[in-house]
Amino acid sequence: MTLLLEAVGVRKRFGGLEVLKGIDLTIRQGQVVSLIGASGSGKTTFLRCVNLLEEHDGGEIRLDGDPVGYRIENGRRRRLGEARIAAQRARMGMVFQQFNLFPHLTARENVMLGLTKVLGKSRAEAGEIAAHWLGRVGLAERQGHYPYQLSGGQQQRVAIARAVAMQPRLLLFDEATSALDPELVAEVLGVMQSLAESGMTMLLVSHEMHFVREVAHHVLFLDQGRVAQAGPPREIFGQPGSERLRSFLGRFHAVVGRDRVA
Structure with missing residues (x-):
């Protein structure tokens, strides 16, 4: 599969707070990749850096091999012009928490x-x-x-x-169901699953663990701005490699339990 998105050592700071501490990620065409983790772990900030809604302070994000938002000139990073950034942003779609x-x-x-x-x-x-x-x-x-x-x-x-x-070449979802009443969540997840099955390349942030387990090809668990564990859903849910991940998944007993007995 063609490499579509690559992030290498992405960092982001808000004042004295470093929110992203070197995020690495790759997405190939047709893949669904999910970011999971507690609130404040950096998931939404990373998504916003990918879509140029936030400027990352270090590292590099590439879409179809092109650096996103910046170019390297004489060894220094220079922000691209607004027209070029708008063209890059148009190659990515984003669905927010609010409609x-x-x-x-x-x-x-x-x-x-x-x-x-x-x-x-x-x-x-x-x-x-x-x-x-x-x-x-x-x-x-x-x-x-x-x-x-x-x-x-x-x-x-x-x-x-x-x-x-x-x-878009890439579709980003930032907690697309979090603002919905519980009875309305399934209809939106159904649309997202249909898009995934049709081959849409997706990067999604979600707390819908059953959906992530069923749809994602690859899952990254973010903890305090770092990728603490990454792998296929069966590995992440069935073999959590740290107490932090086990504690996080402990909120979703049914999903974790199903993987452990599978």
């Missing part, structure tokens, strides 16, 4: 916006693409609805359709 839909636009118009404004597609073509992806996420009958007319799960599915419609 971030425009309240004055319908579901279809929310999906169309990036297609017309960023990719320069005609409204007719953008409308066709939006209709296709809203159908794929089960919202064909809700295209003309405004966000206030949709449930939280439906709004998040619109957000996913909006991200995927841009045909």
Whole structure:
């Protein structure tokens, strides 16, 4: 499989607090990679560095072999111009905890916006693409609805359709279900699983351990800004290599237990 994303020694500091302390990660095309760990371990910060929403202070992130956000010039790191950064960001889609839909636009118009404004597609073509992806996420009958007319799960599915419609090389999910009522979580996870099964390359942060165990190809456990353990789900859930990981997974008894008896 083609190497799509590579992170080497990524560091990030907020003032005197070092949040990322040298993160290494690789994702190949078609893989689903998940970051797990306690709140504050650096998962969301790393995702935001990948998508250039935060500037990393050290190390390197490469997408399709191109350094993300910076270039090396005379041995020093130089930030890329805003146009180049915008082009890199357009190759990645991101689904946030909050849906971030425009309240004055319908579901279809929310999906169309990036297609017309960023990719320069005609409204007719953008409308066709939006209709296709809203159908794929089960919202064909809700295209003309405004966000206030949709449930939280439906709004998040619109957000996913909006991200995927841009045909990103990599799709990032930052706790996409954490703002949802429990009964709405399954419908969003179902869409994410369908995308994974279709071959979409995904990097996701999630506390839905059963979903991670079933869908991810590779799992990284982050602890205090470092990768404490990495491996396939069966290894991470079935053979936790540290007390910190065992303690973290102890909150999800059913998932851990199923792996240990498998």
